[in-house]
Amino acid sequence: MSIQQENIEKLVERRAQAKLGGGAKRIDAQHAKGKLTARERLALLLDEGSFEEYDMFVQHRCTNFGMEKSHTDGDGVVTGCGTIGGRLVYVYAQDFTVSGGSLSKTMSEKICKVMDMAARAGAPCIGLNDSGGARIQEGIDALAGYGEIFERNILYSGVVPQISGIFGPCAGGAVYSPALTDFTVMVKNTSYMYLTGPAVVKSVLGEEVSHEELGGAAVHSSKSGVADFAAENEQDGIQTIKELLSYLPQNNMEEAPVLATADPLSRVDDALNQIVPDNPNKPYDMYRVISGIVDDGKFFEVHKNFAKNIIVGFAHMNGRSVGIVANQPNVLAGSLDINASRKGARFVRFCDAFNIPIVTLVDVPGFLPGTQQEYGAVISNGAKLLYAYGEATVPKVTVTLRKAYGGAHIVMSCKQLRGDLNYAWPSAEIAVMGAAGAVNVLYAKDLISIENPEDKAAMADKKKAEYEELFSNPYQAAQKGYIDDVIEPRNTRFRVIRALESLAGKKQSLPAKKHDNLPL
Numbered sequence: 001m002s003i004q005q006e007n008i009e010k011l012v013e014r015r016a017q018a019k020l021g022g023g024a025k026r027i028d029a030q031h032a033k034g035k036l037t038a039r040e041r042l043a044l045l046l047d048e049g050s051f052e053e054y055d056m057f058v059q060h061r062c063t064n065f066g067m068e069k070s071h072t073d074g075d076g077v078v079t080g081c082g083t084i085g086g087r088l089v090y091v092y093a094q095d096f097t098v099s100g101g102s103l104s105k106t107m108s109e110k111i112c113k114v115m116d117m118a119a120r121a122g123a124p125c126i127g128l129n130d131s132g133g134a135r136i137q138e139g140i141d142a143l144a145g146y147g148e149i150f151e152r153n154i155l156y157s158g159v160v161p162q163i164s165g166i167f168g169p170c171a172g173g174a175v176y177s178p179a180l181t182d183f184t185v186m187v188k189n190t191s192y193m194y195l196t197g198p199a200v201v202k203s204v205l206g207e208e209v210s211h212e213e214l215g216g217a218a219v220h221s222s223k224s225g226v227a228d229f230a231a232e233n234e235q236d237g238i239q240t241i242k243e244l245l246s247y248l249p250q251n252n253m254e255e256a257p258v259l260a261t262a263d264p265l266s267r268v269d270d271a272l273n274q275i276v277p278d279n280p281n282k283p284y285d286m287y288r289v290i291s292g293i294v295d296d297g298k299f300f301e302v303h304k305n306f307a308k309n310i311i312v313g314f315a316h317m318n319g320r321s322v323g324i325v326a327n328q329p330n331v332l333a334g335s336l337d338i339n340a341s342r343k344g345a346r347f348v349r350f351c352d353a354f355n356i357p358i359v360t361l362v363d364v365p366g367f368l369p370g371t372q373q374e375y376g377a378v379i380s381n382g383a384k385l386l387y388a389y390g391e392a393t394v395p396k397v398t399v400t401l402r403k404a405y406g407g408a409h410i411v412m413s414c415k416q417l418r419g420d421l422n423y424a425w426p427s428a429e430i431a432v433m434g435a436a437g438a439v440n441v442l443y444a445k446d447l448i449s450i451e452n453p454e455d456k457a458a459m460a461d462k463k464k465a466e467y468e469e470l471f472s473n474p475y476q477a478a479q480k481g482y483i484d485d486v487i488e489p490r491n492t493r494f495r496v497i498r499a500l501e502s503l504a505g506k507k508q509s510l511p512a513k514k515h516d517n518l519p520l
């Protein structure tokens, strides 16, 4: 065998060894937990044959605790680039079979390298997390590594989409990288995220709590909102990431891909003419409205189980990607609370950062009252949503379906927050407050002075009717140009698409500043 041939064989052998990560036993242990390996995950994520791996031979440099005797090519993370549906992405997948995927300084260097490359190439960066946290033997070096990653998460936020998959443990400060990225997908029953684990919780607070109860996918996708998606299993998690990417542009200078659609842009949906009940206190399902207006009725929802009183997600309209934000009358009457405001604000800001037009469907009776909300800073949180809409410069099309009362009307992309085209259905009620509340304030003294309860009720009803006549309609707002047109519900798809087409070339900017001071 020639020397060259021998060299090549050594390379092939070394590559094969590196691909085994921590070895066959640890791979079996990973499978036994119902988990895939880092490489198996990447094989599912990327187009076949597209993976270009970097730093396969990188080894840690730690010499503490006998670590100098144990080295694995590639260390605990697999990094590189590839394509998804033909579009370039950069990836890293932590390899739990090597020191539990714990982060060494060299691992952080590998991760930072692909993050930098993603930003330079203008391509999304996807991280698949499965790690025991900082490599304990490396001490402060591992912490420095996390710091390097976080800094890049921050610098590239709003430059390229950053997506985190949580496919195993993600604990301690490690949780902050996913928290800094745009979207987090967790897998039910095999992944968890928390700052301090069950053992610490028990010793500090005496509370008994399982991994799943403390930081599982169900908890974070419904209670904390830390996870945007809770996948049934790893395959589902990977599929979610792929589908999400199909709605996004590669970077902040580009538009999302346009999808061919057979759904006619002028399709009317007659059922929408009847969807708002005659009784203003009766709810209806906003999902039905969304599916009635978007291409093929297909809606990709984000944060599905968190703050269900507001709905956010992506869809296509005449083939173009849009972000939908809609109040849900079926939950808490569609009122805005702390979590709904946070959820909506984060989504609006993402869409704005990545040139995705926002379609807002409004039916909001106001902000949720009460001490719990006020003590939890509903004021600052509501302001986030207001701020997000007000600063957004992407095309903004708003349709008010029914209630739009008070501050909540302003928050939900009204004209004065630089809403581009604001439409209303004939059932819209755009006013400072509902009729009953208004009458109680305006006629408080008159009503108190009436002793007979029947007379009192009759006067209240009369005044309510007068108020409704005056304000419980869209025409006051339309007369003043605050609403651009009152439209027939069944034509909503066509009108919104036409609005979006007319806004395709929109250019708007913000005053020069270092950065804003969003009410965090």
Ligand code: HXC
Pocket (backbone or CB within 6 Å): 098, 099, 100, 101, 102, 103, 131, 132, 133, 134, 135, 136, 137, 143, 146, 147, 169, 171, 172, 173, 174
């Ligand atoms: C070094 C680690 C490690 C770590 C796991 N391993 N975590 N090695 N540093 N942080 C090693 C284990 O020793 C073991 O090696 C292998 O990985 C697999 O781990 P197991 O414990 O056998 O797996 P499992 O039973 O599934 O438990 C997984 C686990 C547990 C829950 C993650 O390993 C664990 O609790 N690890 C420590 C977690 C932790 O405290 N991390 C530091 C958090 S603080 P062998 O050779 O036996 O197979 C932190 C600060 C970050 O991360 C701050 C950033 C700003």
